Amino acid sequence: MIRAIRELGRLYPNTELDKLPEGHLIIIELSSTGGTLQFDQVSIEEIDLEKIKNYLYKKGTPNGPNFSPTAIITEPEKTFDVKVIGWFRRIMKDFSGKPDLQNHLNYVKKIQDCLDQNSEKILSEIKNKISEYKKSRDHSFSITIKIDQKYIGEIQEFQELFKAFLSHSFSGKSFQEEALCSLCGKKGEVSGSVGVFKFYTLDKPGFIAGGFKEEFAWRNFPVCRDCQFHLESGRKYIEDNLVFNFYGLKYWIIPKFYLARNDDEKREILRTLASSSKNQTMQNRKRITSDQREILDILSQSQDYLGIDIIFIEQEKSAERILLHIEDIFPSRLRKIFEAKDKIDDIFSEVSDQRDFNLEALRLFFSKTDKSKREYDLNNYFLDIVAKIFRGGRVQIGFLLKFFMKSIRDEFIRDSTRKRFLQLTEDSLKLLLFLHFLEIVEFASDYNKNTNMGIFEGFFNKYSPVFDSPHKKALFLLGALTQLLLNVQMARGKIPPPFLKKLKSLKMSKKDVIALFPELKNKLFEYGVSYRKIEEECTRYFLESGDWNMSVDELNFYFVCGMNSAQQMKKIIEEDKQDGTQ
Secondary structure (H helix, E strand, O other): OHHHHHHHHHHOOOOOOOOOOOOEEEEEEEEEEOOEEEEEEEEEEEOOHHHHHHHOOOOOOOOOOOOOOOEEOOOHHHHHHHHHHHHHHHHHHHOOOOHHHHHHHHHHHHHHHHHHHOHHHHHHHHHHHHHHHHOOOOOOEEEEEEEOOEEHHHOHHHHHHHHHHHHHHHHOOOEEEEEEOOOOOOEEEEEOOOOOOOOOOOOOHHHOOOOOOHHHHHHOOOEEHHHHHHHHHHHHHHHHHOEEEEOOEEEEEEEEEOOOOOHHHHHHHHHHHHHHHHOOOOOOOOOOOOOOOOOHHHHHOOOOOEEEEEEEEEEEOOEEEEEEEEEEEOHHHHHHHHHHHHHHHHHOOOOOOOOOOOOHHHHHHOOOOOOOOOOOOOHHHHHHHHHHHHHOOOOOHHHHHHHHHHHHHHHHHHOOOOHHHHHHHHHHHHHHHHHHHOOOOOOOOOOOOOOOOOOOHHHHHHOOOOOOOHHHHHHHHHHHHHHHHHHHHHHOOOOOOHHHHHHHHHOOOHHHHHHHHHHHHHHHHHOOOOOHHHHHHHHHHHHHHOOOOOOHHHHHHHHHHHHHOHHHHHHHHHHHHHHHHO
């Protein structure tokens, strides 16, 4: 992963300064007279993107100064002290022993003294400017310094100190003059304080090799100046082009080139990916997430000389945490994923509400154990299944059905219209088939189909192998028959339908469903309604089942699948009657 990010930075080096956000720039104006500096005023102007070099803005650490005394204002007092005055303090501290910079240091010391002497007045004027401009509308404010009407980016002393600060930040507290870089293998100056990745930290002694001493931390991850620059550039390229949303989680796509390709070919591939992520209206693009910028379909059309890593990253204040790193995903695997998606869309094309299948179905079932919770406490399960989708693996059906039925039961109880409950049921069936097509779940059964095919066998074969045993088909038809009765009761003004109580909040046991069947038939008879074909086929499948056992979750899952397909079963009966009269 690290080498791939470095390669991106090598291909697209980031030589640009950071851009200030649109808004207004607070300027502390100083002037020189007879070798001394004096404070003139605090002025304000609109930020001009054409003046980026003049502003000389490049972000530093969150709790320290930037690489120049230009900063985005958060709190006026804090920004002025940490980002402006703090820059001068840091420069004087870190470079006081550098004779080649002595003239520059003398220059900035005069500026620092002037700012210190006038700090109260400067801060008061800064606040007044912000208050004045905030009256009309909300503004973003940044701050910088001008000396004799020149921006700091136009002053040589600031330019030189800016470069020196950048170079100094490379060495940090862990630095070695003659060592091998772990990335390029060249010998020279290396540092262990690589601040490119916030999930790599040396703030705890236990993380440091070489006697737990920070000055020896370079042994953990020795990186030369060039490679650090490429890593910074690579991360910048990823953040600008290859960061996507996966149902509330942020992930990076990191391209990796496995076979020899020249730099021009690599850049052309990367340009295609970057432009695809920005073009949300591309025709015929398929997606397995809701992110309109998703490029997995584009990647699936490549050959296996190009692969990707996918990294899910969580931001925790100023730190980052890797939630999941999926390595070496090839286009052939992505093609298999989209082929499975196509099969699902084709199977459900006539019966669903035309919602294309995507992995929102997975997130629906693996987000929170309780909807009232603030935290997504099922992320680990969710990401584990995502990893298997992209890399292969197995998931037990019983594990999935436990979470399917938890969500389905909650909606069954909560949703008076029961539309959401039926949608969830369809989503669970789609997801189960999708995972089966990817060989992540397996239906193991030695069931032999009855040679005397019933009128519903065509339907069951369409969803094969979910309905791989007679008792599953029987439960499915029993669910369909139950829903048809509920429809009759609701049509006659009984809302909620009384028979719902018999379903025990979808926690029925085998004993419960066996007892439910005759009650159901009697109730249909009382209403003068007959679905004889469904009753006959349901009875036949139960008789074929012999001695069967299922978990409560699995039993009720097949039952609710039948409830969701009640109208389809009714349609099959009607079509069969028409065929019989022709």
